[in-house]
């Protein structure tokens with residue numbers, strides 16, 4: 494029987510979430526995605542108008558099918574958490590049931606259960622500021638959108654995840670090594686995400702037989718990465734210094750995600766898996 498995946502954090506065809514969706518689809522999974530509410534309209538319109546058709550092509554020539562797109566804002570857990578200015582914001586008012594709890598309930602109603610949960614989202618309003626210049630608001634917002642969002646997703650989806658299921662997030666080496674430019678508390682958020690991966694692996698493994706891992710990905714020119722402003726430099730740095738001197742493709746992260754979600758990875762949980770052409774192993778620039 495085919496597996497069903499929910500991938501949170503897909504709003505175009507440039508990021509890791511899209512590539513993960515494709516690799517899971519190529520392996521036979523049914524694809525549901527969660528799209529940030531303010532980006533929903535343009536994503537759905539582009540999908541409908543065929544703007545992504547070229548990047549929907551799977552290895553067998555067929556087009557990836559996204560069974561359903563759910564609006565999602567992963568910084569809100571329940572409707573009671575949503576402040577008035579967001580509720581009445583016109584980019585949000587057109588959608589409903591987009592808090593984490595409600596999305597999990599909708600997926601349950603529509604499909605009953607899932608097997609694979611992917612968290613491919615992050616946000617840090619002050620990411621371009623050094624940590625020393627980051628406000629408390631900016632720091633907590635980064636943690637809320639980039640770390641707690643994962644705890645919340647897993648917490649609300651676990652009751653509808655089939656035993657033997659697999660959950661996965663995306664992290665970055667700035668959690669453990671100094672990457673100047675990755676500011677605003679985003680490095681702190683990724684450190685939290687990686688630590689939580691271990692604790693959640695224990696709790697979800699013991700209680701529900703669910704595996705929890707995170708992929709530490711190398712640099713990709715996604716929409717989010719372009720907003721940070723240093724992505725081209727990081728790609729050049731990797732090309733110059735990593736053991737494998739090639740540009741990293743999003744598909745390589747997608748394929749690792751498909752492996753981690755499959756029975757081939759049945760003993761892997763609580764792990765940070767590097768998919769970065771080996772850059773993490775270097776101790777000096779060449």
Ligand code: NAI
Nearest residue numbers: 504508509529566567613614615663665712713715717718
């Ligand atoms: P992306 O722009 O494709 O994905 C980020 C997604 O997060 C976007 O679709 C955005 O709409 C969504 N999002 C932001 N705030 C949200 C919220 N409150 N609720 C729901 N969705 C929200 O960019 P990318 O780079 O593919 O990011 C995916 C993951 O990969 C992130 O966790 C990122 O930190 C991680 N990563 C990216 C690297 C890169 O070089 N691009 C390197 C290592 C990790």
